Amino acid sequence: MSPRQPTPRPAGAGATTRYDSTGGHGHGLFTTGTPVTGWTVSTALPVRYQVRSTPGVLDPANPAIAEAGVPARPGRRRRLLVVEARVHELYGERIARYCEAQRIDHRLCVIPAHEQVKTMDSVFRVTRAMEEFGLARRGEPVIAIGGGVLTDVVGLACSLYRRSTPFVRVPTTLIGLVDAGVGAKTGVNFDQHKNRLGTYHPAVETLLDPAFLATLEHRHIGNGMAEILKVALIKDRALFELLDRHGPQLRAERFQHPAAAEVVGRAVGGMLSELQPNLWEHELERSMDYGHSFSPTLEMRALPELLHGEAVCVDMALTTVLAGQRGLVSPVECARILGLMARLGLPLWHRLLQPELLHDALADTIRHRDGRQRLPLPIGIGAGVFVDDLTPHELSRASSELHAAARALTVSQESRRAPAQARAEAA
Numbered sequence: 001m002s003p004r005q006p007t008p009r010p011a012g013a014g015a016t017t018r019y020d021s022t023g024g025h026g027h028g029l030f031t032t033g034t035p036v037t038g039w040t041v042s043t044a045l046p047v048r049y050q051v052r053s054t055p056g057v058l059d060p061a062n063p064a065i066a067e068a069g070v071p072a073r074p075g076r077r078r079r080l081l082v083v084e085a086r087v088h089e090l091y092g093e094r095i096a097r098y099c100e101a102q103r104i105d106h107r108l109c110v111i112p113a114h115e116q117v118k119t120m121d122s123v124f125r126v127t128r129a130m131e132e133f134g135l136a137r138r139g140e141p142v143i144a145i146g147g148g149v150l151t152d153v154v155g156l157a158c159s160l161y162r163r164s165t166p167f168v169r170v171p172t173t174l175i176g177l178v179d180a181g182v183g184a185k186t187g188v189n190f191d192q193h194k195n196r197l198g199t200y201h202p203a204v205e206t207l208l209d210p211a212f213l214a215t216l217e218h219r220h221i222g223n224g225m226a227e228i229l230k231v232a233l234i235k236d237r238a239l240f241e242l243l244d245r246h247g248p249q250l251r252a253e254r255f256q257h258p259a260a261a262e263v264v265g266r267a268v269g270g271m272l273s274e275l276q277p278n279l280w281e282h283e284l285e286r287s288m289d290y291g292h293s294f295s296p297t298l299e300m301r302a303l304p305e306l307l308h309g310e311a312v313c314v315d316m317a318l319t320t321v322l323a324g325q326r327g328l329v330s331p332v333e334c335a336r337i338l339g340l341m342a343r344l345g346l347p348l349w350h351r352l353l354q355p356e357l358l359h360d361a362l363a364d365t366i367r368h369r370d371g372r373q374r375l376p377l378p379i380g381i382g383a384g385v386f387v388d389d390l391t392p393h394e395l396s397r398a399s400s401e402l403h404a405a406a407r408a409l410t411v412s413q414e415s416r417r418a419p420a421q422a423r424a425e426a427a
């Protein structure tokens with residue numbers, strides 16, 4: 001029964017009383033029966049959060065972190081800062097100077113964060129720190145500074161602590177800047193399954209500063225570029241052209257390059273325009289799931305060999321070939337897409353991409369998508385479609401074709417690799 005439009009019942013025995021305690025304005029408490037024997041609660045959860053570009057976020061004069069998520073108040077503030085261990089090594093002194101300049105009485109919780117410790121134990125380390133800090137319920141948002149693993153873990157801890165505690169994200173990796181830092185999802189791995197435990201609990205504010213990328217390993221830059229490529233392939237051809245033109249240079253220069261702002265802006269904007277109307281994922285046909293059909297199982301089974309974005313890239317390469325076999329992507333476009341992946345230094349194939357894994361991965365994804373494949377496939381470059389009729393035969397044909405294409409590309413890539421780029425990446 002829809003509480004907004006109660007279904008009429010016959011009058012007489014079992015007479016029904018219904019009213020909306022808000023006076024019929026859409027949400028409220030509805031009752032049935034005389035005397036009342038049933039109650040229906042209908043309400044809505046308005047959500048508003050900000051993602052904003054904040055260059056110089058650790059500049060002592062920049063109040064962005066200090067003021068994020070709560071109304072500005074004069075005087076000293078208290079904050080718990082959860083900082084990823086490597087980020088703390090690199091930026092700990094600057095964070096301490098920042099807190100001093102902004103008059104923040106803070107406590108640090110420094111934790112390592114990578115895929116193998118993306119567990120409830122890490123979540124409990126954070127909730128323990130929240131308890132020890134004596135965190136106020138609403139007015140002291142937790143500040144999470146680190147990559148996607150750290151912000152997913154802190155997000156989950158905050159959604160559990162007192163059922164909901166506000167937090168602020170300061171992403172320090174490319175995946176964090178364009179993906180993990182901007183949506184509503186939190187999570188940890190469980191029982192060999194990727195992000196199997198999690199909640200929807202967006203940060204009240206996410207502050208994006210690409211300057212952090214200057215210290216990130218090139219491999220992790222490439223890893224984030226895979227998520228940008230996802231947005232490009234499934235919905236933004238202009239972004240693909242930008243990546244095609246500047247991608248290798250962006251990677252080599254760790255996004256400290258003039259094209260970085262437009263690339264990050266388009267990636268974040270594209271992601272948010274898909275997430276905003278379907279934040280709670282009631283609609284299971286999600287274009288941002290592109291690259292995430294086979295990759296969760298591949299990533300977990302290959303752990304720690306493949307990073308998240310790398311596994312996503314292998315999935316996108318496979319589904320590009322699948323789309324090519326169905327005539328959705330032309331051979332020229334297919335070659336362009338796989339060629340760009342190779343030029344970005346991303347893997348296209350993995351030895352675990354065998355029929356057994358593909359079968360298990362698809363079965364788990366069907367369960368995740370409520371009984372249907374709902375598999376996003378690209379149409380050309382920059383658009384997509386959902387299919388439900390993928391067969392095991394098609395999948396293993398695509399995997400073999402991809403394996404051959406990947407081998408050919410790796411060989412030609414190795415022989416053409418510009419010495420200058422190799423030197424830049426080694427630096």
Ligand SMILES: NC(=O)c1ccc[n+]([C@@H]2O[C@H](COP(=O)([O-])OP(=O)(O)OC[C@H]3O[C@@H](n4cnc5c(N)ncnc54)[C@H](O)[C@@H]3O)[C@@H](O)[C@H]2O)c1
Binds near residue numbers: 087150174184195220
């Ligand atoms: N919540 C979401 O919607 C969402 C979306 C996409 C991805 N994710 C999750 O994000 C995770 C991947 O995130 P990630 O790629 O940021 O990995 P990560 O958090 O493991 O960070 C990668 C590595 O970079 C190091 N690091 C972080 N910042 C650094 C810096 N500025 N300089 C030098 N080193 C730095 C860390 O020590 C870590 O070893 C996955 O677990 C994935 O599931 C979540």
